[in-house]
Amino acid sequence: MLSRVANSLYWLSRYLERAENLARLVEVNRYESLDSIDPDPWRPLLYTTCTEKIFRESKEQDVGMFISFSEDNPDSIRECVAHARENARMVRDQISEEIWRDLNRFHLFIRSENAVELWQNQPETFHRRTIEFCMLLSGLIHATVLHDEGWHFMQIGKLIERADKTTRVLDMLAYYQGIAPRAKLASALKSCSAFNAFQAEYRSGISLDNAMNFLLFSASFPRSVRFCIQQLDYHLHTVSGSPIGSYTNEAERITGSTLAQLNFSSSLNILQVGYHDYIDSLQKQFNEIGQQVFDTYILLPLEIRSNTNSETRRRQNDHQRQQQQ
């Protein structure tokens, strides 16, 4: 498989996962803010998505609008879908027609005025539609393409993103500095679609300790960090062909070590390290894994790595100079 194709497939599914998580996060936050007496109920959302700075600098006044549609926000839902679609366009020959058509259709929808109107009048419907669309795509990726190398790269992109987003939700609890009220715990679980699964496992009490344990260490909940990393480990080894438990590249080594750490940690360890620092070190490890996957499989020579805006513009100019027959 072409390295560039692997890269596009990775980002295609990573951006879809990002859009889905954002939509869920915004919806939970919005619903909760209806009951909130906090004068600035959207603040945690900006914190979780790491967009406080860009928001301050942007013209956009409305946080909801900023997270869903703003062009100033490179990770708004609309931009995520556009990035996913752009990557899909570059590998159209590698994905099924169903994936392309549904992704393109949703891209056209979310760019339209209709989408903004729907968001203004029925925000829940808008968010649900976005989540359902991402689920549909995820299903199509499972059911309509070969489960070969390219598919594994799609899974790798998705899992890194998912693990990262779960840690960000956990970090939002750190924002309340250990005194998160029950409602916040519930909404954190809901942000990861984990509320029902959590209740099934912890019949009784919802506490910070339990919620944290569940979202970090559950061996069977598909959005827990441990679950994601375990899956990631499997996909990385399938791509390289090396047996699980060993490693042939840095991505595999860091993943394996992170997994071991998750397998044998408890909430006690976390308290020793400090809640925020623990989450922070996990996020750094995810970044490093993503970088190492890139270095191992995708990395192209210098001139491509420096793919700056000016180069993109130059390429566009080259295109325009080409005569069209």
Place this chain on the structure above:
Amino acid sequence: MCFLRCVFNHYVKGEFFDEMFSHTSRKTFPHYECLLEHYANYNVASLSNKQRLIENTFLEEGITFTVYGDNQGTERIFPFDLIPRIIPRKEWQLIEEGLTQRLIALNLFLHDIYHEGQIIKDQVIPESVVKTASHYRPEMQGVKVSRDIYIQICGTDLIRDDKGNYLCLEDNARCPSGVSYLLENREAMKRAFPNLYSQYKVKPVDNYPDLLLKTLQHLSPRQGHGPVCVLLTPGAYNSAYFEHTFLARKMGIEIVEGRDLIVLDAYVYMRTTKGLEQVDVIYRRLDDNFLDPLCFRDDSMLGVAGLMEAYTKGNVALANAVGTGVADDKVIYAYVPEIIKYYLDQDPILQNVPTYLAWREKDRSYILSHLDSLVVKSANESGGYGMLMGPCATKKELQDFAKKIESEPRNFIAQPVISLSRHPTICEDLSIEGRHVDLRPFVLYGDSIEIISGGLTRVALNKGSLIVNSSQGGGSKDTWVLND
């Protein structure tokens, strides 16, 4: 009588050759009768609805081209008209014979000018004309190209004059585009009018990707190994990017950008997650200029350094060959009848449009004194750019062009205005009116010459316009070639 109540009731044929209605009477040509009867089932609004549905599908499926000069990378669909153009078998046979003859002759010509130059020695074409063609590539002198074929894919533009004669307007021997729209238009028509389509015995077009792949594989220089063919695209910002992915997908070959390829010891490889893989044949949708920064434009970000060395050493094949643009020079075009005569000793089956060459003194003074009744074109532009429509030009434009012609006579040719044939077309205001059309058939030169039965009929959608290019208000129609 159907005619009175059908959607063509108010159709005005005008002073042009009409594809559907006979010149001499208000009757339809026999091959359009069945269509006319079928369309009596619809009114203009229902037809137009059908059309909108199709265009919406095109948009959703991303069957689009990218508009240049727009930093947003806006994508548009190529507007599509529901009334198909129908070509009877006999007419098509003539087209096929004419195109085959032309392609064989052009190919011999290219081989000749890049080797012995016999046609120049025999004074059929002046050397200066050949060597000053802006797409002439001195690097190709004496280079043996795979199978001695230069133009593997040709997209000749045909038009019809006021008598209905097919004339050849240009040959497009570099990277002709549009075949994906041809194939998608056919899919759309089969879905929209299944009954009408099966009533006519239309020759299928869906074998094109297979034929193209065979044409490419035929070029492979590597013996005893399944040929590895790739399609080289300038990338997602190119206006024809949809077509590139479409063709690669249909052929089942890899679509690559310049940065995916690397040349080592004069062999070409693509970078994969498992290391390097050798490439044998490149269907390049990139102009010569951009292929190799070491050889041509050194600022090209789209090409592959060292590609020309691998190519001239015969380690990789390119389709089309480098340097075929000479045949697209409009001055060379004027010589094609002589080229056919010279190499094949035959009379051309498809005629050229009469062409005046500004570098010939006699022609130039004729051009300058008849500027307001001629079409002037620069010798090396395409896509409908760099031309002057004498009859619609302002005084200032005429003067400006006259100056340009006098200062660079080699770069200009002039032709009488050919009133392209018209075809009934559904217009914005839901009326059906005649619009000018041309025809671009696609010709493949591999083991043998194959012509896809049909072509891209392009329509100038603006009233009275003769410019059919997608970038300038053109649309397209499905083209049905009949089996009997």
